Amino acid sequence: MSYTVIxxxxxxxxxxxxxxxxxxxxxxxxxxxRELVQALEAFDADSAIGAMVITGDERAFAAGADIxxxxxxxxxxxxxxxxxxxxxxxxxxxxxxxAAVSGWALGGGNELAMSxxxxxxxxTAKFGQPEINIGIIPGAGGxxxxxxxxxxAIAMEVVLNNRTISAEEAYRFGLVNRVVPVEVYxxxxxxxxxxxxxxxxxxxxxxxxxxxxxxxxxxxxxxADERRSFYYLFSSEDQKEGMKAFIEKRDPEWKGR
Ligand code: CAA
Numbered sequence: 001m002s003y004t005v006i007x008x009x010x011x012x013x014x015x016x017x018x019x020x021x022x023x024x025x026x027x028x029x030x031x032x033x034r035e036l037v038q039a040l041e042a043f044d045a046d047s048a049i050g051a052m053v054i055t056g057d058e059r060a061f062a063a064g065a066d067i068x069x070x071x072x073x074x075x076x077x078x079x080x081x082x083x084x085x086x087x088x089x090x091x092x093x094x095x096x097x098x099a100a101v102s103g104w105a106l107g108g109g110n111e112l113a114m115s116x117x118x119x120x121x122x123x124t125a126k127f128g129q130p131e132i133n134i135g136i137i138p139g140a141g142g143x144x145x146x147x148x149x150x151x152x153a154i155a156m157e158v159v160l161n162n163r164t165i166s167a168e169e170a171y172r173f174g175l176v177n178r179v180v181p182v183e184v185y186x187x188x189x190x191x192x193x194x195x196x197x198x199x200x201x202x203x204x205x206x207x208x209x210x211x212x213x214x215x216x217x218x219x220x221x222x223x224a225d226e227r228r229s230f231y232y233l234f235s236s237e238d239q240k241e242g243m244k245a246f247i248e249k250r251d252p253e254w255k256g257r
Contacts, residue, residue: 001042003035008043011190013050013197015043018057025063026056028108030083032066036112037089044093050197050204052093053189054116055100056109058124058182064107067134071243075235084140084227090115091212094205096196100189101125102182111140114149117208119176120192122185125167127175129159135242135252139230144222148215149175 009016017039019026026032036054043049056062070078090097090112099105099113102122110127113119129142137143138159147155150165150173157163170176180188196204233239237257245252 001038003039005029005032006035006039008039010049012194013048014190014193015039015046015049015052016190017043017052017054019055019062022057022059024066024068025060025104026109027064027066027068028062028112029066029069030081030086032062033083033086037086040090040093040097044095049095050199050201051096051098051193053098053100053186053193054112055186055189056102058102058122060103060109061099061101061105061125062109062112063104064109064130065140067243067246070234071240071247073234075231075233078231078234084230087112087115087140091216094208096193096204096208098189098193098196100186101127101176102185104128106130107138107142108140111138111142111145114145114175115141117211118192119170120185120189121167121170121176121179122182123167123179124182125170125176125179125185126164127158127170128162128164130162130164132160132162133242133252134246135236135238135240135254136233137226137230139227141219141223141226143226144219146175148219149173 005021007018007020019032043052097116099116099119101113101119102124105113105127129138131138143159167179171179237255242252
């Protein structure tokens with residue numbers, strides 16, 4: 001299959017997917033979402049592959065959903081397009097998924113990393129949910145998965161006050177599995193993925209399902225509520241102002257309406 005905004009490679013028994021929009025810090029537009037899910041499903045169906053790694057580049061894993069694509073959208077546009085709905089298919093991937101994160105993992109980027117089963121972070125990784133800066137909230141699971149991973153107090157600071165979590169903090173909070181030098185973060189992720197790919201496939205599949213069961217009980221309701229609130233905010237003046245201000249590189253003027 002040929003892709004336009006991602007690249008795929010095979011390393012032994014591991015399928016590697018690189019998000020490839022470096023000029024936008026790998027911002028996730030609807031094409032990235034669609035191609036990423038297609039590539040994951042293709043690797044999931046390939047018996048020569050036992051695990052997958054998702055990565056960006058050294059500067060950014062992904063700096064969030066593409067603000068330029070959403071700036072003029074109404075709540076109804078967002079609801080009808082339901083781009084985030086595409087990501088529900090990531091939850092159906094059976095093989096282990098590892099995020100190899102360097103640099104920014106913000107907004108939808110952090111949400112994508114948290115949708116994976118494990119995260120290998122470079123020392124330069126920075127995690128956050130900066131949606132509050134542009135007048136919205138996370139919409140792809142951030143309020144739910146982050147809270148479960150790091151607890152309420154830290155999640156509140158991240159979601160409400162744009163606190164960024166460093167790689168070392170992310171390890172301490174239980175958000176990531178390992179922090180390694182930037183030179184080796186991708187190799188280490190591939191090595192871990194190859195270890196998983198060599199293990200008993202059915203037991204790996206059941207183990208993943210069961211850990212997710214423990215983590216995700218009640219998650220589906222929270223995700224659906226979050227998505228509705230996220231789409232709803234696109235009927236506000238603050239969303240338009242926040243996103244325009246980001247694009248025009250100025251401070252927003254909030255109206256609370
Ligand atoms: N969408 C679209 N374009 C983006 C982007 C995004 N999320 N993040 C960065 N870019 C673009 C910038 O507009 C800029 O493009 P130009 O060169 O054309 O101006 C380019 O990438 C480089 O970015 P900066 O010049 O801003 O780089 P920086 O080093 O000064 O700052 C940054 C880096 C702090 C990550 C900053 O780019 C930033 O704050 N980005 C936005 C982060 C954000 O708000 N993410 C959440 C998006 S909403 C979301 O994800 C919702 C959801 O839950 C699904």
